[in-house]
Amino acid sequence: MVNSLWFQWKSLKLPWRKSRLAGVDLAGNTFWEYRDDPNANRWRRMLKPDPNIHLSEVQVTPQWHQWLRYVREHAPTVEEQQQDVARQLQIKQLARLADERWASKPSYLDKPQTQNPIPSVGDVSGSLRSQNLPLSTQDATPSQPESPESIPQPTPQKAANPWAQADRSNPGDSWQPSDWSPNSKR
Template sequence: MVSLYRTIRSIQRVGLREWWRQMQYIGDAKSGTFVGADQFGNRYFENRNGEEEIPGRHRWVDFAQHNYHASQVPPEWHSWISHIRQDPPTADPVVQNLTPSWQTPWVENMTGTRGAYKPYNTAKPKINAWEPKVTGRA
């Protein structure tokens, strides 16, 4: 539950329009330092003040799309947001030098959408559907 004090403080920090958008999309008012963005347009934030947020909830992502899911977060940002890495990918030299040149760009999981992979089979089916023979009546 968002307290009145926290709501007023958040409106002062991010502005009324951004506060309203956050309440509609994530159901909570958050304000923090912008850390970076990824190729999907998702924005990543961090709030270093420990007293303002629940422990473990001080890093978050602001998704670019309204219909969002976890596979829209690339692996390098996932490791930062899950506290596997201390520094974000924009400031971590290990992550920047680790990406090999042969690796394809990260794409989200398209399962359940029109872009999902659908394999096809070229083998003859073992069971064929019954097709009735139509003959004229005498």
């Protein structure tokens, strides 16, 4: 109560005052306007941080920073600062929901699951002919379903190391610069 009365008294624009309170942010920092010279054209603006906070931990909101740099004419109100905090919380909530939606979708960077390769769209009939499969359902003869044991499983082959076959010598190992001659032309 006493604090708010003191803030109201200090924020009055009286002609004999050299400094006046412009406002307070949500962190407890106070913002002041003052005149160095009585004939100065504009008031100077400054921040007095909360005395309970270390100077390295003082954070100024964008609205107050704009006011300090004369980008905005009037100091931000407490309601405006509270709306900005609510907007930031809403953006964080929407970003969290977007991250959850993104994480739920499969990624092309994930390890592929073992599936039969899908033939390319360009030449489906050619790929079916190469596999000796019927092109239409009329040509297909019903067959007995195969058991998983009768399906031949591909044997994993060990990939050859391309660096093992590489030549171990550098191409420039045998190169030597030619002698210098002042009259030689290219």
